Amino acid sequence: MNNNHEQQGFVVWMTGLSGAGKTTIALILEKELQERGVRIERLDGDVVRESLTRDLGFTKEDRDKNIERVTFVAKLLSRNNVGVVCSFISPYQAVRDQVRAQTTNFLEVFVDAPLEVVIDRDVKGLYKKAIAGEIPNFTGISDPFEAPAQPDIHVRTDQQTPEESAQYIISQLETRSLIPMS
Numbered sequence: 001m002n003n004n005h006e007q008q009g010f011v012v013w014m015t016g017l018s019g020a021g022k023t024t025i026a027l028i029l030e031k032e033l034q035e036r037g038v039r040i041e042r043l044d045g046d047v048v049r050e051s052l053t054r055d056l057g058f059t060k061e062d063r064d065k066n067i068e069r070v071t072f073v074a075k076l077l078s079r080n081n082v083g084v085v086c087s088f089i090s091p092y093q094a095v096r097d098q099v100r101a102q103t104t105n106f107l108e109v110f111v112d113a114p115l116e117v118v119i120d121r122d123v124k125g126l127y128k129k130a131i132a133g134e135i136p137n138f139t140g141i142s143d144p145f146e147a148p149a150q151p152d153i154h155v156r157t158d159q160q161t162p163e164e165s166a167q168y169i170i171s172q173l174e175t176r177s178l179i180p181m182s
Helices: 022-035 045-049 060-079 093-102 115-120 126-131 162-175
Strands: 010-015 040-044 083-087 106-112 153-156
Touching: 010 022, 010 060, 010 093, 010 162, 022 040, 022 045, 022 083, 022 162, 040 045, 040 060, 045 060, 060 083, 060 093, 093 106, 106 162, 115 126, 153 162
Parallel strands: 010 083, 010 106, 040 083, 106 153
Antiparallel strands: none
């Protein structure tokens, strides 16, 4: 990274339905930002649930506690000038607003794909099980997803490749002077 650009901390918070492409885009972002010399950490819902929040289920209360713990980590990193790429379904707007209030340079990214598209992409078979009633509290099927009304960044993964979505997010980070121009 150019020494003339002192890195600021930031949080790129990707929200969207399961299968929308959050993790795929986060991996591309992480790699691209690392190659540019940006100090970056990636927090992913599946990975976090294997460690930091493995004691939690999927009720609204447990989902809120999951995001509360992730927010604490993102807050520590972002205030210490580290960029954080977070990929979490995080279905509730009020909870995402709390993350915004507690972290540095928060950008809400709506990773948007229609329900029928994510059902078609369902590589893990989760939607099929949720529709059959085998998975309770499944966002988009038996639990609500509150789509951001005014996200900072909106990507449509039914209309863009993951690489195009990641490049758009990077351009927005550049525009906001959170990373140096390439």
